[in-house]
Amino acid sequence: MKISEAAEILNAVVLTGGDKLDEEVHSACGSDMMSDVLAYVKDQGVLLTGLINVQVIRTLLMMDMNCVVFVRGKVPPEGIVEFAEENGVVVLQTKLPMFEACGRLYCAGLGRREDEGAPEVKDEGADHE
Amino acid sequence: MNNEALHYHFDVDGASFANAGRASVETKKLLRQIGVSPDVIRRISVAMYEGEINMVIHAHGGDADVYITEDTILIQLKDVGPGIRNVEEAMKEGFSTAPENIRALGFGAGMGLPNMKRYSDDMHIDTKVGVGTTIELWYRLK
Structure with missing residues (x-):
């Protein structure tokens, strides 16, 4: 998924990195604990968080x-977006x-393994009791 | 370490949480320039960053030294903080003595030391209550 698509899905405002919206991201994680992100995350592209300090960018x-x-x-408080910009990180904000x-x-489809496919949606009138 | 080691020193500023992680960001840039493999760089970055955060949270900062030879990288984090009272307990995932205000900043989940161990080939902790803590993170390049 392109970052631009993610931004659209989230009705997000681009705070910085508007020139990088064509970059691909393959997965995401959501956390307010940076230690958990550091512990468990592998090859993620996007971090969703309610934390807004400089350590998020680091x-x-x-x-x-x-x-x-x-x-x-x-x-985010002053300086965070600038720090992200200096380091080539795209910053989005959603309500x-x-x-x-x-x-x-x-x-x-972001972050789903290929073998998982789309979420199963049952048809109306499918044969069930 | 022998004399041929490249050595970089960073002061870890304990006065400001906002500055915590600067040494790790700089180290990451240096390792990239030297051409260390991305996988090793990632592991070093995470472990050193956790260590740096710990030094700021618990020990008013300290010294971070990076030694690089052909075969190994050593990250040495040294502080003169309160020391770790019970290392075994501190190594357990989820165990934390960080105050509540630190949790609000995204850390103090009790993953610092476990992460440092997970993301290093060898970790040595030398700590004495009331004297300080030195942690060595070793990485084998070959």
Whole structure:
């Protein structure tokens, strides 16, 4: 998925990195605990978080992630966006809460393994009791 | 370490949480320039970053030294903080003595030391209560 598609799905505002929206991201994770991101995340592209300090950007840099989404309409304090910009990180901001933001991206196929396919949707009138 | 080692030193500023991680970001850039493999760089970055955060949270900062030879990379993190009272306990995932305000900043989940161990080939902790802590993170390049 291109970052631009993710931004559209989340009705997100691009705070910086508008020139990188064509970059691909293959998966995502949502967390407010940076230690957990550092512990469990592998080859993720996008971090969704409600935390808005400079350590979010450093965590991204350490993990080679290229896009952060601030959820719940959080406005990062001065300097954060600039620091992200200096380091080539795309910063998006969405009004959606964490759960819905993650859900929308997941339903759109981000972060699902190929063998998992799309979520199963049963047809009306399918043969069940 | 022998004399041929490349050595980089960073002061870890304990006064400012906002500055925590600077040495790790710089080290990552250096390792990239030297041409260390991305996988090793990632592991070093995560472990050193956790270590740096720990030094700022618990020990008012300290010294970070990076030694690079052909075969190994050593990250040495040295502080004169309170020391670790029970290393075995501190190594357990989820165990944390970080205050609540640190959790609000995204750390203190009790993953620092376990992450450092997970993301290094060897980790040595030398700590004494009231004196300080030195942690060595070793990476084998061959």
